[in-house]
Every structure is written in structure tokens, then in C-alpha cells.
Amino acid sequence: MIAGISIYEILTVTSILFFIGVYGFITRKNLISILMSVELILNASVINFVVINKYLYPDMLQGVFFSIFIIAVAAAETALAIAIIINLYRQIASVEVKDTEIMKY
Amino acid sequence: MDITYTILIPLIPLAVFLLLGIFNKSIKPAVSGYIGVAGLSTSAALSFYTAYQYFFVHGKVDGVYKAIVEKTVWMNFTETLHIDIGVLIDPISIMMLIVVSIVSLMVHIYSRGYMKGDEGYTRFFSYLSLFSFSMYGLVLATNLFQIYIFWELVGVSSFLLIGYYYTKPSAVSAAKKAFIVTRFADLGFLVGILIIGYYTGTFDFETLNNPEGSAILNWASTSFMGLSVITWALLLMFIGGAGKSAMFPLHIWLPDAMEGPTPVSALIHAATMVVAGVYLVARLFPMFYFVEDGFALEVVAYVGAFSSLFAAIIAITQTDIKRVLAFSTMSQIGYMMLALGVSKYEGHDGLGYMASMFHLFTHAMFKALLFLGAGSVIHAVHSNYLKDMGGLRKYMPITNITFLIAALAIAGFPLTSGFFSKDEILVAAFENNKLLYFSGVLVAGLTAFYMFRLYFGIFWGKDTQYKHAPHESPISMTFPLMVLALISLFGGFIPFSKYVSADRVGFDVHLNYPLAAVAVSVGLIGIALAWIFYKKENDLASRFANSLGVFYKWTYDKFYLDEIYIFVTKNIIFNRIAAPIAWFDKKVVDATMEGIGNQTAVVSEKIKGMQSGKVQDYAFSFVAGIVILAIVFIYLWTN
Amino acid sequence: MERIIFYILALIIIFFAIASVSSKKMLRSVVYLLFVLCGISGLYFLIDYNFLAAIQLTVYAGGVIVLLIFSVMLVHHIEMELELAKVSKRILIAVASLLGLGVFLTTIYSYEFIVVENSITTTTEDIGFGLLSYEAGGFILPFEVISILLLASMIGAIIIAKGTKITNKNNDSL
Secondary structure (H helix, E strand, O other), X not given: OOOOOOHHHHHHHHHHHHHHHHHHHHHOOXXXXXXXXXXXXXXXXXXXXXXXHHHHOOXXXXXXXXXXXXXXXXXXXXXXXXXXXXXXXXHHOOOEHHHOOXXXX | OOOHHHHHHHHHHHHHHHHHHHOOOOOOHHHHHHXXXXXXXXXXXXXXXXXXXXXXXXXXXXXXEOOEEEEEEEEEXXXXXXXXXXXXXXXXXHHHHHHHHHHHHHHHHHHXXXXXXXXXXXXXXXXXXXXXXXXXXXXXXXXXXXXXXXXXXXXXXXXXXXXXXXXXXXXXXXXXXXHXXXXXXXXXXXXXXXXXXXXXXXXXHHHHHOOOOHHHHOHHHXXXXXXXXXXXXXXXXXXXXXXXXXXXXXXXXXXXXXXXXXXXXXXXXHHOHHHHHHHHHHHOHHHHHHXXXXXXXXXXXXXXXHHHHHHHHHHHHOOEXXXXXXXXXXXXXXXXXXXXXXXXXXXXXXXXXXXHHHHHHHHHHHHHHHHHXXXXXXXXXXXXXXXXXXXXXXXXXXXXXXXXXXXXXXXXXXXXXXXXXXXXXXXXXXXXXXXXXXXXXXXXXXXXXXXXXXXXXXXXXXXXXXXXXXXXXXXXXXXXXXXXXXXXXXXXXXXXXXXXXXXXXXXXXXXXXXHHHHHHHHHHHHHHHHHHHHOOOOOHHHHHHHHHOHHXXXXXXXXXXXXXXXXXXXXXXXXXXXXXXXXXXXXXXXXXXXXXXXXXXXXXXXXXXXXXXXXXXXXXXXHHHHHHHHHHHHHHOOO | OHHHHHHHHHXXXXXXXXXXXXXXXXXXXXXXXXXXXXXXXXXXXHOOOHHHHHHHHHHHHHHHHHHHHHHHHHHOOOOOEOOOOOHHHHHHHHHHHHHHHHHHHHHHHXXXXXXXXXXXXXXXXXXXXXXXXXXXXXXXHHHHHHHHHHHHHHHHHHHHHHOOOHHHHHHHHO
């Protein structure tokens, strides 16, 4: 519990963070930037897990466990994504989204 | 009597077929010949053993040759309707086993010489084994469906062997013709089988043939268009039999089938497969005889008689020796059909049935002999045509004598095998139907004439100058000739009626001397005419042919039956029926489907821009969609 | 006091998040993301989840950010300017995002959370016992699954990033 701060305020912050991530995901033209936006979205959800755990069910730890799992998965995902991006860069010498639309039509 | 070992009779050739077929390239030709002969010898030995056991040791129970059946259910439809696989041993199947064994074994031995040096030697022997397997299976079948399966298998082997020289267009088209015509006829057979199965609820021969059984007594009264359904089924099955046995008007494939190697013609298109139709009618003889007073049987008799006469007339004018023999085969099978058709069921009245089977046996021997002799001649002269032959008796003594024996046998010369069987056929016909009897006598005379025309044309007649002096064939080819000649000569003394008869009891036959004298004298007249026309080179024959004018031309062209078929199929079926249907299929059915496809393609071409391939565009649609759904379901749809 | 700290952290998080998604320079963008993550870690400290905060710092700030920086170094010149989306598109997406945010916030604010007043401090020991417990409600199985997943992704990453020696092969074939 943070003294004087209600759950609404924290949830507002995380919602804003989430939509910033969505905005970044859609507007950015670079694969690494997109990856970063995904991190933002994930972090917003992690904070939600933790905060709801803390404010509503303080005697349980499920939220924390889920946060840990999400962080682990996110780390794995980042490692894989960066491996793919680097491999892609070797092949087409670019990490721009506009160069990776072979799958259109 | 335990007869399980008889399943080995068909299975050994099957094994040989698989062996030779799979290791086609890796087996030396000489070895494959020995394998084929060895396999068939084993089957033949087993067949003889079975025959001995059945006829002389175990078969006769209370004076009747009971059928012995060993079978297992293969497919079960209902309580009574099931398809079995098994072996059925009774006098006619034993008789056929012997025929197939002898002829097939002789042909195997003969082929080792005849096909020597041929590229597809191993392939040839594997096909021969396949055919032997199918034919044994057909003969031993216990029910209609099993016989149908093997019926088609012999059709396939026949197709493969006619088209053996597959680089020759004429052989390929002959193979196709044979297959299509017989297949077309087999459609009738199949429909007949299904009708029988539907009404009587069984395919089993023993159940169907029981004269007191429900198939004959009860269902025969269910009528359709004036005839009982069983009669219809029998007639339809007879169409199948007529297709295989080359009865008019489904005979057109048989002359063309002579494109195959000559041993094949001897085995398949003279001795065994083409008599499958006769065997089928004989197999179902009680049904044919008892249902509706034998109406179907009468049809069989008339079709047989007409085919017999028709083919004999055509055979006179043909110049290709194998074609002459082919028409002769058709004519003789017509004889067998005629004999079956005039037969009755019990005791001595069943003479026709027995005579038919007897003639089947003797005919298989002498006709195989004729074909093998012709093969020997063709082997020496490298031509199928009479004009390239003449005076060969000096070069090929063994072929000459054996061919002469066969010709005498088929002409019904006294004391040869053909004399006895033919005499019995004519007696049976005389006792039942005078019209058929006269046609039979006429055919006997024609047969003698054209056979001796052939004989004199090949071995006497003009002294043709040959580029390479023809020589007698090797021992592997003459040995079968001699064996078959012996059987053709003395086969008539087998007391056939003791063993094979419609009611399986057996009876005694005695020569009917007046009728025999008529037949023999007609035969002798035929031979004499041939002697006058063809013994020495003269122009009597051509003068006579010219005096016949148009009729000769018609006969020479086989009464234009092939052309009629072509006309009917091409002009009527193709143009009038098939073409409009094809148009409908293309322009309406296909066009609808293609239109739907094309419209889909056009629409997708227009909207494919939505698939930009950019992940973010998809993500945007996704997010926007979720937001909209959230708005709708949380705020607008709250009731 | 905590209130002020929270507001400062919230401001840091939101400001740097916006900066991160709109910066034209790649490396700066990554550094802004680092600030966001650190801010979030501070938030965890604030609500007394020290272990989680530590994980956030080590895994994100220590691992992911370094990984990102390395990849940026590998595929970009540091001074390269990023291409931005068209203004109209940016506005459209911003409006859509705001709309979504509005939906979220109205939903959140219209819901009565039953908040339990407490000041329980969760120790690392509790988390360890919870994670490795195999009784009802224990998380041992997901824990193991996650370990396998991490191993698999590590191997996968190595394999993918290693790639094939395209250039050598091409030279050989030429």
C-alpha cells in the first residue's frame, strides 16, 4: 500500500503506459522500437498484476508469481526477437518494417 | 475327403507371378522360363491328383458325384448374403482343372522355345502365371462373386497378354478393344449377380443350383416385364458369358486378340478363357434349366447356334491363319453353347450338357494344338498370311502331322476325339430341336472345309520359294504339339459321361450310327471340297469366290460388324448422345463452377490491398476492433 | 511523502515512455525505456515488493536493455535518424489510443474495488516457498515449465542468431 494513493490512480498510470505502448507499436517503423513498445505494454500489465494483488488480496502471492513469470517470458521473448532481428538484418541489411512485407497479399 | 490342399493349385502360379513380376529385371530369362514351367507343373500334378482322388477314390457317394466345398466367409452382408472365398470341387471344375493344367503346361513349355530371345521373356511368363492363377481361381470358385472376381482377373491377364507387344499400335488397340468389349459385357454379368443377390439372398452356387431351393422355386415367380426376375438375371449373366466366350454380337474382340503372341492365343483365346462363358452357363445349369422352363437356356442355344454358323462362314474367307482359327474357336464355342442349350437335366436326357463339357475338353486340346502348330509355322515363315505359305510339309514334318491330326479332330473324323464329342452334340440337338440340328450339321461341314483349306494352304498347295528355308521348330515347341496330338487323337475314348453329367449321376452313351454317319459324311464332303480347291495350286477357289460376288466380299469383311459398331458408337452414341451431354457439362456445370471461381478471384484482386503485410497495420485493426467491441459491449449493449 | 514519490515516479514513467516511443534517435529511445523500467521498479519498492523490484532491475535494466543496446549498435549507426510515421496516421492512432484509454478509465473508475487496508511486507522467503511448493496452490510446475522455456528460447536464440555462413557458401559456389 502506498499511503494516500488509491488503486485508481495507479491503474490510471498503467493504462496510460499501456496505450503509450500501443501507440508506439503502431507508429514506429523500426523493429527494435516495436519490440520496446511491446516491453512497455508488458510492463503495464505486470504492474497491474502486482498492484491488484497488493491492494485487493494482500495475503496471497499469485500476482507476484505471475509477474515473475511474465518477466521471465518477456526476457525470453526479447532474446528470441533480437536474434531474429539480427538474422533478418544479415539477410536484407535492414530492420525497417517497410522492408519486411514479403508476406503481403 | 480333405481338399484344402487344392487352394495351392491357384496359389502356386500366383506366387510365381509375384516372383517373376517383382524380380523382373534381375532374373535371367532362362531361369524364369524354368520357374514358370516348374510352378505350373506342380499345379498340374496337384490337379491330376485331385482328379484321381475325386473320380476314383472319394468323390462318388451313393452313386452321385457330390460337390465338395471348402470355404471361408470373406465379407458378411446379412445372415445369408455373404461373399465367400473357397474351392468347389465337382465334376466340371475338375474337368476344367485338367483342361487348364494340360493346356497351360503345354503352352508354358512351348513358350520357352517360341519366345526365346524376346525382350520381355520374364514379363511374358509372369503374365502367363497370372493368367493361370486367375483361371484356376475362376474354375474353383464357390460362388458368383468369387467367379466374378476371377472373371475380371482373367480379363486383365488377357488384356496384358494381347497387348504384350505394346510397341505395336495394332496390338495396343486390340488389347483395348478386347478389354472394353468384355468389360461392357461384364456389366451385364454384374447386374445379373446383383439381381440374384437381391432376390435370393445368396451367391452360393450350391444353394442357388438346388432344384428344390428357393432360388428356383420361389423367386422364379417374381416377374418383371413378362419374365421372371431370375430369368432376367440369368440372361444378363449370359451377356457376360457371351462377351467372354465371343458369342455374336460381342465376338468382335476375338479376331483382333490374335495380335498377342501365338501361345497366348492357344491358351487364352482358344482353350481356356473363352470357354469361361460356357463354364458359367454349365455352372448355373440347374438354374438355367429349371427357371421358367428353360427360357434362358433356349436363348443360349439359339445364340450359340447362330454364332457357330456365322463364325464358320466368315472363317472360310479369312487369309490370316490365326484369324481363321479365331473364328473357328468362336464357331466351336457356339457349338458348346448350343449343346448346353438343348440339354435336359436328368440321366440320358442330360446328354447335351455332358456333350458340351466333353467338347469343351476335346476342343481345348485340338484347338490349342492348332494354335501351337500355327505358331510353329509362323515362327518358321515369319508371316501370318496364307499367301506366304505353301508346301511346308517338306520342311516341318512334325508340325505337319500334328496339325493334320488336329484338323481331323476338329472336322470330326471318325475315332478322333472331336468325332465323339461332336457326335454327341449333334445327337442331343437332334433329339430336341431339328432346326438347331441342321445348323449344327451345316457348321460341321463348313468346319471341315475351312480347316482343310487352312491345312492344304499351309502344308500343300503352291511351292512357295522362301528366302530362308523354313525348318522344324525346336524340341521345346514340338514336344507340346506331340502331347496334345496324342490327346486329340485318343481323348475321345475317355468315358466322359460316366463322370460329368448335369445331375452328376452319370450314364452310358452309345454311338448313334445314323447320325454319326451323317456328320462324318458331311465332314468328308467338306474335306473333299477343300482337297479339290486347295490341294494343288489352281484357280478353282478364286473362280468360285468370284461367282459368289458380293456375298464373298461381305464374308471377307466379316459382315461389316466392326464397321457397324464403329458407326453406332461414333455417329450415334458419340455425336447424338455424348456430345450434347459433354456440351452441357462444359457450358453449364463447369461454367457455373468456373464463374464462381472467377468472381471470387476478381473480388479478391480488388480487396487484396488490405493485406499490406505490415504487422502494425494488422495490430492497428486489432486494437481498434477491440476498442470498438469494448465500447459496444460495455456501454451500448447494457440493457 | 510516499504520495509525492509516487507522483514523481508516475510522471517519470509516463514522460519517458512518451519520449521513448517518439524519439527519433534509436539509442536515446532505448535509454528512455531504461528510465521507464527503473521508474516501474521504484513503484515496486514503493508498494513493498522488494524482490520483484530487484528482479525488474536485474532482468530489465540489466538484461533486456543491454541486449537492446547491443542490437541497436549492431544494426544502426548511432547518429541515424529514425523515420517517423505520417502525421495524419500518428494523429489517427493517438486519437484511437485516447479513445481506448477513455474506455479503460471509465470502466476502472466505475468499478468499486474492495480494497483491503494492510501493510504486509512480503519477504523473498515467502515467494521462494510459494514458487517451489508442490501443495495445492503451489507453483512448482509452472516454475519448471518456465525454466524449460527459458532454456529452449536461449538455444533458439543462439541458433537463429548464429545463422548460416551465407557469404562463405556463396563464395564457394562462385
